[in-house]
Amino acid sequence: MTVFLLARLALALALTSLALPSNAGAAQQPQADPAVVIQRDQVRLTVLTSRLIRLEYAEDRRFTDAATQVVLNRKLEVPAFQTSSEQGWLVLKTEHLTLRYREHSGDFTADNLNITLRLNGRDVEWRPGMQDNANLGGTARTLDGLDGGVDADGKQLDLGRGLLSRGGWSLVDDTASHLLDDSPWPWVRQRAIHGKDWYFFGHGHDYKAALRDYIAVAGKIPLPPRFAFGYWWSRYWVYSDQELKQLMQEMRNNDIPIDVLVIDMDWHLTHGGLKDIRNPELDPLGELLGWTGYTWNRDLFPEPKKFLDWTKAFPLKTALNLHPASGIPPMEEQYQRFAQRYGFDTSKRDYIPYRMEEKRWTETYTAEVLRPLERQGVDFWWLDWQQYPQSRAIAGLDNTWWLNYVFFTDMERQGKRPLLFHRWGGMGNHRYQIGFSGDDKISWASLDYQSYFTATAANVGYGYWSHDIGGHAASALSADPELYLRWLQFGVLSPILRTHSAKISSIERRFWMYPQHLPEMRKLIKLRYALNPYIYTAARQAYDQGVSIVRPMYLEYPEQDQAYQFKHQYLFGDDMLVAPVASPVDRQTLVADKTLWLPPGQWYEWSTGATLEGGRTLKRQYALNELPLWIKAGAIVPMYPELQHLQGKVDGLVLTVLPGAAGSTRIYEDGGEGLGYQQREHASTVVRHRLNAAGQRAITVLSREGSYQGAPAARSVTLVLRSTLPAEGVTVNGKPLARSEQGPGWSYDGKTLSNVIRLSKRSTREKLEVVVSSAHSSAQQQQAVNGKLGMFARLSEATAQLKIEVARSNWWATLPQSVLGAEQTASKIAYQPQDALALLQQFDRNYPRMLEEIAVLADADPAVAARYVKFLSPQEN
Structure with missing residues (x-):
């Protein structure tokens, strides 16, 4: 750590009782290396990478070197470039871009500035004012009130502009973005706008490189705690603590794994409000009376601390719903403590107005409102903000963005791995997850739209949308079990799995209330938990590379037209393709038709065990209990044995090897919580397989690299060779392994047509070489089991x-x-x-x-x- 960072850490500890400085502040290096800065009069160019250039025009020559809401870091590795003057033009060339600016010509126009890049063997030229008509979109604040992305007036939701474009370039205008100061807890400040502040992304169709460059300057996509990838229960309902305890016990009785309990707004007193939403009562600040609240409703939760102790023991992580717009009402338990610390006159019992953009107000809020509830056992917050979109004190500051920043970095300052639950607030919000997509209509169209919406958000790095699985707002399909099951199929293969609904008795989210589908629903939840090593590894990839877990097809296949046409299928990590079924089954055939595009290569269909050649469009039929999941042939899918939750150690690993000539994977691990993953507190294990010259399947598990506190020193490993014929023999590190139906050994599962090899617990530092012999060639096996x-x-x-x-x-x-x-x-x-x-x-x-x-x-x-x-x-x- 540099002397500068050590000094900042010492200052932060001196100024606040909160343990650690915000990572957002520690990561800020907003001033670029002077070697990449070219200034000509009122124009400044900064070569951030060979394909990313900052373009500034300042009439008063006062340029911005501070961090902004979007851009935190400009001090990157110096790329190779050269500049020259040619007949009055400044010419800047990098490996990928050529920029020409007419010197001494002032503000950027189509006549004095152009940038050229190569795209598929041809030159593409950009000039100011050009429309990016090929932009692939970004995301939106919410899906509230929409039906399949369409509002009540028939207007399609605008997803804005993202970083990726088939045109090969995109422009991020950061001119109006607010600044962040360099205090221990970096704080917003107004920006004087005297020109332009643009970021030109000229990445062609190398979309992954564009995302990498984006997180290099705008900050990484944080890794959520591991428990966040489990199942979340949420419902808008007036629950008592005993009802929630009974509900969680029913989860366990029905063998449903669960990690997160979200309690909607009725946990707190509503002060007589919320009687009639059609004729709502307003509080003195003009907000809905009772939506803002911080005092437990002790008629429902007589002993909040004891209830939260119970959730911890279950174990569950608990989130409470907040609507902060009305500040601190005088009826709240925290009112006097807040007022005394903040210096507010309480003689008239006035509401203390919301002032989250004011640092002293926010420090009082976190100390007197959030900390006591967190000490009781609240793990994170659902910020269900539905009020005025912009700050009333700082012009242009989006409340959604700023609340996300404050709550996320506040947790980070405490040394926690942050997690919040709110809406998208605009560019830069990829640093503060998780997103709550809002109250859409229960319909097949809404289900269909969510796959497109989720994948497209990857174009701005906002990869952690959580949808109301099953839908929210009532419709004729509110009680349709088929729609709920299909929605759940999408949910288990989405970033965050959370069921939810409006406070309407006809909408049912308890799986056991659909007895005909309970076995399949349970199977889906368990698949989600089994896939956690694969999902968590993909989440680490998002942190390192900026590529979200759910990503559009064109990220991997940018030159294939079908990758853009098939918008409602997506990639789930590196090896999986998901094409959610969003239509009911035909009662005459008992299947739903699904037309999908398989990219080039061979693909394995999880539900059927079929391996098909890609590079074509297919029409498949899916029965109600069939999951439309495809995996690259030869892939190794890291999985867990059966779990009830994701909290604590898991010392078993299941490696599912799919038919194919060869494949490999790298499995990422860390402690699941805390910020150590940002340093060196993590580990990875490489696994690969291939057919050797003798026709044997050789599977290698390399020794684990790296470590972290609590890393298992030893673990059991189970290999599952799916869709194969029975083996003739198995060796482990050169020694024969006995056949056994129980315990260490190998056996054959006729139901799944899989060879199952169970290995005893051994050191994670030990290399494993498993060789599986067969009497049949891979072609014979493929023909027999396909x-x-x-x-x-x-x-x-x-x-x-x-x-x-x-x-x-x-x-x-x-x-x-x-x-x-x-x-x-x-x-x-x-x-x-x-x-x-x-x-x-x-x-x-x-x-x-x-x-x-x-x-x-x-x-x-x-x-x-x-x-x-x-x-x-x-x-x-």
Whole structure:
């Protein structure tokens, strides 16, 4: 640490009782290296990278070197560039850009400034005033009141302009952005505007490089605590503490993992407000009476500290809802303490107005309002801000942005890994997550829009949107279990998984209230928890590289037109593609059609076990319990064994290896909370596999690199080779591993057609070499098992239903032997794995005849028989 930073740390500790300086302040290096600055009269150019240039015009030659709301850091590694004067023009050349400015010509215009870059073998020229019509969008503050991104007047939501454009360039105008001072807790100050402050991004279609450059100057995307990637329960409802305890116990009784409890606004007193939203009562500050509150409603929570102690023991992380607009009402318990510390005259019992932009007010607020509640056990805050958008004291300061900054950095100053829950406040807000997208309508269109909305937000680094899974505002579909299940499928493969709804009794979010779908809903939540190592690794990638977990297709495939056309599918980390189903199943086929684009390469369909060639558009059909998840062939998916929560140590690891010639992954780990991850308190483990010359599958788990407090010194590892035929033998570090159905050893799971290799707990510093031998080539295995997982699952469902249909008309009748025998194939393989290939070949031979016999099933309704024939017919590969 430099002497300068040590001095700042000492000053911060001297000035405040809060333990640590804000990372936002510590990270600020707003003054660029003089070597990259070129000034000509009233114009200053700063070469930040070879593709990012700051363009300033100041009529009074007073340029800004302070941090702004958007840009914190300008002192980057000096890129190679050269300048020259050519016939009165300043010419600046980097590896990727050529800038020309007519010297002594004043403010930027289309006549005196241009920048040229290369895009797909041709020159692209930018001049001031050009419209970026190819911009790929950013994000918006909220989805409140929208139905599929459209408001009640039919107007489409404007997502603004992001950093990425098919045109190859984008311009960020930071002229009106407020400044942050260099105090221990950097604070907003008004900016005198005397010209222009632009940032030109000339990255062509190297979108990832644009995002890397953005976080280099605008700050990294912080890594949320690990628990944030678990399941969040939230509902707008008047809960008592006993009702919440019962609800959480029901979660556990129904085997639903959970990590976060969000308590909506009725935790606090509402002072007689909120009686009738159609005719609301206003408080003296003109806000809705009772929306702002900080005093526990002890009729609902008689002993708040004891209740929060209970949540900690469960264990749960707890967030409370806040609406801060009305400042500190005189009815609050904190009123006198706040007024005494702040110096407010309480003789008239006036409301203490909201003044979050004033540092003394905010320091009083954090000390007298937030800290006591946090000491009781509140872990983070849901800032449900719905009031005036801009500060009344500092012109142009967005309250949403500023609240995000204050709450996030306040937690950071305490040494915590920050987490808040609020709305998007504009550029620079990627540093203060998580976003709450708001109160959209319950509809298929809203579900469909959320996948596009979430992925597009990656274009401004705002990668942590949390949606009301299931939708919020009532509609004709409020109680539709099918829509809720499909929404949950999207939710488990979105950044933050949180169910929520309006305070309407007909909207139900408890999974066990949908008994016909409970097993599938439970399975989805457990998949979310199993995927945590993959998700958490992707979250670290967002911190390091600026590429969000959920990202648009064109980030990886910028030259493929389909990557832009298929807006409602997205990439989930490096290896997964998700194409959410956003339409009901056809009652005649029991499936929903989904047209999607698979990028070039081979892709593995999680629900069916089919490996398909990409580089084409496909029409797939998904039954209600089938997840539209695709994974790159050969990928290794790091997973956890079954968990109830993500708090505490997990010393087991499951490595799922998908069919393919080779693959690798790097698994990221840290302590899950705290700020150590920003330094050296983290670790990673590389895993790779390949087919060797002998046709064996060789899997290597390298020794762990790095460490952190609480890192497991040893752990068990389970390898799952999905969609394969039974192995002949397995060796571990050169020694044979015995077959075993329990404990260390290897076995074959006929239900998932997977070889499962369970290894005893061993040092994480030990390298593992596992070699799996097979009597069959990879081509034979592919032919035998391809798509069988999906066929087995559909056949089991169809058989169960057909038995009911047949018995309905003829109670002593049974299904054809071809149906019963085919449906038992997985069980037969489980009993006799050595016969797996023969049983699968027999299944393929008999399947067409089985469909024919179902089609003419005499004891079932012909329409029912036809429906299940369509349901069971193999999909085209």
